[in-house]
Amino acid sequence: MRLRLTVVLITAVALVLGLVSTTTPAAAQAKVEKLVFASAGFEDTNRFWMVARPDHLQFDPFLETLLEVDPKTGTYTPRLAEKWEASPDFRRWTFWLRKGVQFHFGYGPFTGKDVAHSYALTQRPEAKMTLGPFWRGVEEVKVVNDYQVVFYMKKPATTMDYAVSRAGDFRIVSKAQWDKEGLEGFDKRPAGTGSYRYVGRQQGISITFERQDNHWRDKPAFKQLEFRIVREEPTRLAMLLSSEAHIADLPRELQKDALKKGMKIFTSTFPVDWMTVYLGGQYYLPGDPAFKPDVPWTNKKIRQALNMAINRKELNASVFAGKGTPTYVTGWSDKSEGFNSEWASRFDKMYGFNPARAKELLKEAGYGPGKPLKFKVVAFTEPGESEGPQVAEALGIYYREIGIETEIEVLDWAKVREMFRKKAIGCCIWPNIISWRPSEEWIRTSYWSKSPNHHYENEFVDKHYEMLTNAVNPQERDKVARTIGDHLFEEFADIPLFWFANEVMANPKVVGEWVYPGLGAGRSTHFHLIKATK
Incomplete structure (x- = not known):
């Protein structure tokens, strides 16, 4: 299958390498003023409350958060908040705020009023943040004084530190700017507090930033930073090799070609992303009008067959250069609350590659040569998620070998998200790379029926999720989270594939060092820590 999977990429890469084979990787300069990152793309906006966490890459240089994610340990550390404390019932x-922090463009000091204003933006009717349900769980944000704020929650909020950190989606913006210029002024030139300040964007093409030399803490090595949105993978590779870009988000299949030309891989500190294939239309709550019994994988045997048709070992080698490690239940790593070590020992028997058994399951569900199962596989690309179309192609090959007919379609991420959020994706399955978050937050955003994403919903998950949100004892929480994970494992709720670290390619003559955790919203973060090659 490897040759069939990569033939298109090989052809494109051959053309790219032919064009740049006589070009040196980068000018041998000690310093480059503008650092250019060629990105697979994101939903292009300045409104942090309007996009999912992966799209927060575009905010990372200039909009800060209350807490930091340490790039080496992954722990939450002070940022705009110097210290924080939870009550016993969570x-x-x-939060006690840092003094002396100034907003860009002269909009004055950062205070508690800016925290309350930023929270208010998360409550706007058009908001569609990943953590939207969490932020709707806030009862009140009280500004005690300029440098102390209190979040009062409707329920225990054990994941608040995650939500307000660089890993979450709560960005701090200026109330003074909003009061003076409103949404129009914010859209044109948003004021943040980051080590880079916003310069401008060409919609769908690029975003440019300048170093904020009087930043309260950091001084980036590069005077300017540009995110160039380039959807085509071979074009990103060509830009990197010709020095038009210095960093590029490349699928692992193309990384080896960049390495041969002297480029270097920078890898996140933690394995933080998982790849899973989700199955549309799984809305099992009684009376849900979106549930359609003719969606084939509402039959558990079909869900198991779709899992057992996939040669995960081969797929990992072909698409991910063998860098993936097994995912047993989507969203749970061995460090997650509720992880069950028994999943690993049972996985091969229940999920492992067995096309003969997959055919039997299809037959038991009423499908076969005279009545083939047919459906669509949709895919998309996002920063750090370039392999989606390749995985979709692989699924088509595996499923054809057990008699399933598939149609593959590559769409924009925004379109795919709209489909599953509107419960209009019963036609399809889709591979997606999602980054780690606490177990409760993952259940909230993916499996709880009141979340926006609707991946797999039923009464069992809703009941136990409510139990989890009200529990504060660590042992009790671990038990409930494991019960939910066990249920998803037994029900074949989706098609779990791999965990892996986030990776980008860079020109080592320009980028000398970059330590980032991968846990941040947008994955490739901490741009202020990029060190120039001496």
Whole structure:
């Protein structure tokens, strides 16, 4: 299958390498003023409350958060908040804010009023943040004084530190700017507090930033930073090799070609992304009008067959250069609350590659040569998620070998997200790379029926999720989270594939060092820590 999977990429890469084979990787300069990152793309906006966490890459240089994610340890550390404290019941979180932080463009000091204003933006009717349900769980944000704020929660909020950190989606923006210029002024030139300040964007093409030399903490090595949106993978490779870009988000299949030309891989500190294939139309709550019994994988045997048709070992080698490690239940790593070590020992028997058994399951569900199962596989690309179309192609090959007919379609991420959020994706399955978050937050955003994403919903998950959100004892929480994970494992709720670290390619004559955790929203983060080659 490897040759069939990569023939298109090989052809494109051959053309790219032919064009740049006589070009040196980069000018041998000690310093490059503008650092250019060629990105697979994101939903292009300045409104942080309007996009999912992967799209927060575009905010990372200039919009800060209350807490930091340490690039080496992954722990939450002070940022715009110097310290924080939760009440014993986790329903009151107090933050003491850093003094002396200035907003860009002269909009004055950062205070508690800016925290309350930023929270208010998460409550706007058009908001569609990943953590939207979490932010709707806030009862009140009380500004005690300029440098102390308190979040009062409707329920225990054990994941608040995650939500307000660089890993979450709560960005701090200027109330003074909003009061003076409104949404129009914010859209044109948003004021943040980051080590880079916003310069401008060409919609769908690029975003440019300049170093904020009087930043309260950091001084980036590069004077300017540009994110160039380039959807085509071979074009990103060509830009990197010709020095038009210095960093590029490349699928692992193309990384070896960049390495041969002297480029270097920079890898996140933690394995933080998982790849899973989700199955549309799994809305099992009684009376849900979106549930359609003719969606084939509402039959558990079909869900198991779709899992057993996939040669995960081969797929990992072909698409991910063998860098993936097994995912047993989507969203749970061995460090997650509720992880069950028994999943690993049972996985091969229940999920492992067995096309003969997959055919038997299809037959038992009423499908076969005279009545083939047919459906669509949709895919997309996002920063750090370039392999989606390749995985979709692989699925088509595996499923054809057991008699399933598939149609593959590559769409924009925004379109795919709209389909599953509107419960209009019963036609399809789709591969997606999602980054780690606490177990409760993953259940909230993916499996709880009141979340926006609707991946797999039923009464069992809803009941136990409510139990989890009200529990504060660590042992009790671990038990409930494991019960939910066990249920998803037994029900073949989706098609779990791999965990892996985030990776980008860079020109080592320009980029000398970059340590980032991968846990940040947008994955490739901490741009202020990029060190120039001496």
